[in-house]
Amino acid sequence: MTALASTPQNDAGTPRDTRAAALQALWNRVLTPRRANIALWAVLLAALPPITERAMPHLFTSGQAQTLDVAACLAMAALALNVLTGYAGQMSLGHAAFLGIGAFASGIMVGRYGLPMAIGVPAAALFGGIVALLLGIPALRLRGLYLAITTIAFGVALQLSILRIPWISGGNAGVVLPRRLAGDLQLIDNADWLAVLLVALLLIWLLDSNLMRSKVGRAFRAIREDEGVAQSFAVNVVTYKLTAFVISGALTGIAGAFYGHTIGQANSDPFSYELSLQLVIMVVVGGLGSRVGVVAAAFFFQVFPAIMPSWFAGYQVPIGAALLMYTVARHPDGIAGMVQEMREQRAMRRERRATPALDDDLDDIDEQGRLPKLPALPRPSTLPPRPEVAGEVVLSARNVSVRFGGLQAVDDVSLDVPRGRIVGLIGPNGAGKTTLFNALSGHIRPQRGEITFMAQDVSALPPHRRAALGMSRSFQLIGLAKSMTVLDNMLLAQHLLGGYDIGSALAFLPKAARVERELIERAHQAIAALGFERFTGTPVRSLSHGQQRIVELGCLLVTDPELLMLDEPSAGMSPGAAENLAVRLRELRDEQARTVLIIEHNIPLVLDVCDEIYVLNSGAVLASGPTETIARRPEVIGAYFGEAVPA
Amino acid sequence: MSTALVIGVVQGGMYGLLALGLVLVYKGSRVLNFAQAEIGTVSLFLAYWLVAQHNLPWIVGAACALLLGAAIAMVFERVIVRPMGSAPRLSVAVATIGLLTLLLSLELLQFGPTPRVLPPPIEGLGVHIAGFYVSPTQLISLGAVAVIGVALAMFLRRTDFGLGVLAAAEDPIAVRLVGVRLSRVSAFTWGVSGALSALAALFIAPSLGVFTPGVIGAPLFVASLAGALLGGMTSLTGAFIGGIAIGVLEAVTKYVVISSNLSATIPGAQSIAIFAVILVVLLVRPQGLLGRGAAA
Numbered sequence: 001m002t003a004l005a006s007t008p009q010n011d012a013g014t015p016r017d018t019r020a021a022a023l024q025a026l027w028n029r030v031l032t033p034r035r036a037n038i039a040l041w042a043v044l045l046a047a048l049p050p051i052t053e054r055a056m057p058h059l060f061t062s063g064q065a066q067t068l069d070v071a072a073c074l075a076m077a078a079l080a081l082n083v084l085t086g087y088a089g090q091m092s093l094g095h096a097a098f099l100g101i102g103a104f105a106s107g108i109m110v111g112r113y114g115l116p117m118a119i120g121v122p123a124a125a126l127f128g129g130i131v132a133l134l135l136g137i138p139a140l141r142l143r144g145l146y147l148a149i150t151t152i153a154f155g156v157a158l159q160l161s162i163l164r165i166p167w168i169s170g171g172n173a174g175v176v177l178p179r180r181l182a183g184d185l186q187l188i189d190n191a192d193w194l195a196v197l198l199v200a201l202l203l204i205w206l207l208d209s210n211l212m213r214s215k216v217g218r219a220f221r222a223i224r225e226d227e228g229v230a231q232s233f234a235v236n237v238v239t240y241k242l243t244a245f246v247i248s249g250a251l252t253g254i255a256g257a258f259y260g261h262t263i264g265q266a267n268s269d270p271f272s273y274e275l276s277l278q279l280v281i282m283v284v285v286g287g288l289g290s291r292v293g294v295v296a297a298a299f300f301f302q303v304f305p306a307i308m309p310s311w312f313a314g315y316q317v318p319i320g321a322a323l324l325m326y327t328v329a330r331h332p333d334g335i336a337g338m339v340q341e342m343r344e345q346r347a348m349r350r351e352r353r354a355t356p357a358l359d360d361d362l363d364d365i366d367e368q369g370r371l372p373k374l375p376a377l378p379r380p381s382t383l384p385p386r387p388e389v390a391g392e393v394v395l396s397a398r399n400v401s402v403r404f405g406g407l408q409a410v411d412d413v414s415l416d417v418p419r420g421r422i423v424g425l426i427g428p429n430g431a432g433k434t435t436l437f438n439a440l441s442g443h444i445r446p447q448r449g450e451i452t453f454m455a456q457d458v459s460a461l462p463p464h465r466r467a468a469l470g471m472s473r474s475f476q477l478i479g480l481a482k483s484m485t486v487l488d489n490m491l492l493a494q495h496l497l498g499g500y501d502i503g504s505a506l507a508f509l510p511k512a513a514r515v516e517r518e519l520i521e522r523a524h525q526a527i528a529a530l531g532f533e534r535f536t537g538t539p540v541r542s543l544s545h546g547q548q549r550i551v552e553l554g555c556l557l558v559t560d561p562e563l564l565m566l567d568e569p570s571a572g573m574s575p576g577a578a579e580n581l582a583v584r585l586r587e588l589r590d591e592q593a594r595t596v597l598i599i600e601h602n603i604p605l606v607l608d609v610c611d612e613i614y615v616l617n618s619g620a621v622l623a624s625g626p627t628e629t630i631a632r633r634p635e636v637i638g639a640y641f642g643e644a645v646p647a
Numbered sequence: 648m649s650t651a652l653v654i655g656v657v658q659g660g661m662y663g664l665l666a667l668g669l670v671l672v673y674k675g676s677r678v679l680n681f682a683q684a685e686i687g688t689v690s691l692f693l694a695y696w697l698v699a700q701h702n703l704p705w706i707v708g709a710a711c712a713l714l715l716g717a718a719i720a721m722v723f724e725r726v727i728v729r730p731m732g733s734a735p736r737l738s739v740a741v742a743t744i745g746l747l748t749l750l751l752s753l754e755l756l757q758f759g760p761t762p763r764v765l766p767p768p769i770e771g772l773g774v775h776i777a778g779f780y781v782s783p784t785q786l787i788s789l790g791a792v793a794v795i796g797v798a799l800a801m802f803l804r805r806t807d808f809g810l811g812v813l814a815a816a817e818d819p820i821a822v823r824l825v826g827v828r829l830s831r832v833s834a835f836t837w838g839v840s841g842a843l844s845a846l847a848a849l850f851i852a853p854s855l856g857v858f859t860p861g862v863i864g865a866p867l868f869v870a871s872l873a874g875a876l877l878g879g880m881t882s883l884t885g886a887f888i889g890g891i892a893i894g895v896l897e898a899v900t901k902y903v904v905i906s907s908n909l910s911a912t913i914p915g916a917q918s919i920a921i922f923a924v925i926l927v928v929l930l931v932r933p934q935g936l937l938g939r940g941a942a943a
Contacts, residue, residue, distance in 0.1 A: 152865070
């Protein structure tokens, strides 16, 4: 391992050096990366219209410019669908409907009532968002493909019925959409219009990239990966899925408005099933989550027919469909995911060449059991000070019963976990330990019983609300978002500490930026405390099981929880590592004053660290009490070793 | 109104067949097949090509359509579903979206957006049964639906292989241990669902009158999906009854809208009615009327 101690400050250099250094420091303060970024975007957005306006007429005919115009609109729509499908992993098969809603909303405002687009486009976003909210509430409460089912039916109903209702469509020809930006400013020319579209596309891109840098984007990605994991990181899964859908609906509404103004007149015909499917292809084949891939796919779809010989034009859709099947079957992350994977592999090979000792290091942690010291971070500034009462009961369960069909998995269990203690939960396989854990953490709802946490009845609260109160749990199968990096998981674990709203996330306002900086700082501290600096950017799935376990423990501790619930933390660890785990657990209790509830099969470990033990057998508490007395109880020995050993 | 009911039951029978195919595949592979209706639509266009453009007898076109439907589904199962093995079921469902788009776009490329007509299997006047007018095609379709429903039920409940198919949906590992080849079960369920889809499309074509590439598949799919959801996604009987219920709902909605002179005010009201059914099922009883598990 490399020494990480910072080099001591050198003696002050010559006055010239100091002045240069001061200037440099000042310059760095004025031009923070964030400001540089903002400046870059501002220049880009300001320079785009004049450049496009001058250059376009020389490069393209009006017809070609129109093709590009449509492509830009579809790229916006694909980016919008990408928020929902690529980031949050929810499938919509009726996104053309939102394009239709946007086009008609803006068409009615601008074409029928003579308002400027400055009102029509926001109205399109508003309508798109509201409809998404209304559809999402029934569909997204449930897990699975219900959103796809709902949106497909909505898309058909919208195209075949709603958009044909005379007072909406204004007759068979549909709504007229003049390109009136504001006042008398009309953009007739397709090339001029492209400038407006590109600025809009860039703005959507910007919102999208802001979103993904924030806790909202992390929550989306965690949901896409595993809703259960997201939930135990205190992410309110339903709300975030709904948020993704509403943002997507609103942005697609905007894209639809621009699309309508591009084609000039819209009836229900373009907003077809086929268009919805094409958008799905752009997002999935372009690479779930990758903005560049998605935008490129959208442009490809529009430009392809224009540059291909006529007999081949139109084949972009079947080709895309075949690619979709191929990508899903072989490379579930899309083409961009494939590139990303290749890049990761190359980076890993390079790293391995540079530090040949890396692999040995990896083994060390597992085989020789050098479980690193678990981080003791200061309490986050956003949390209230911990209410400490010595000897107080942190978690208590009263008469909890869980029944699965005919099986009584947990039978009338009561237990107390006092502050500052390590409480063990042992019992043979199938005794109901993990089921009891699930009931305590809220992942399943017991039929009977009451659960109190931090002097509050939490029996009716969902897992993310209990996590918010300071209940942090691990899973038998590692509870991390496996394809996200170690850093991302540490940030995800701090989801609740990100005290800013969705608006500041979209605009990445200074408040959000500041909070994010703090979270990142904290995550780096935790990673450094574990000694995992070199894995900061490594996806969790490429770590060994033992390392993943350590990252998971780090994630649990990074929020400074009131109670740690560990489900078989020593599973898959070597004897050496398990012994080391005992040392670390005692440190948690003695040095950090933490409270731990632990399920373990490793009896020596339990006897070593636990203050109190509950023995579960066939769902019921067989015995409970201080470790010394439990270890001698004959019925406990019986349950474990088959028969009582005569004393 | 009574005519509307007859039309509804006949049309609903077709939705029932489609829903049956959806549920069969869903039970067998835990995959929601988004291409279910489009497989039938493509087969219908093959029948149209043979019968209307090459003057072959209806029955030849129909037979070829059935074969094509089964073949598309079985090839997809063999080439995409089976190699995906234990991949997340959501990914397999997305692959069926790829199949759906492929079929839809090929249909559009080959036949363009022009409405087409397939001559009915039997020309001529229908009969009056208990005061209802029933056209010959409707009679045949009712008969076919009844025969197929009974035959499929018999096959699944009375033969060893059929029982294997049903049992595989419950516990694939146990079924494999008693010697049923899961790959055959899977190929069978996909093949049958493809053929059912083709059959439904063939019989629904006459009542649609004209059908346009790229347009008929979606409403067909939504109706059968609503039927399957209503029946609970895991119940074959439920899917069939659900399909008929949707058919009746559709016909009654149409009838009410037309008879109260609202067809100009709310065109295509039946698609809104079906959408509403889906929303209500999701809100009130996501497991459907006869189902046990949740979809997808």
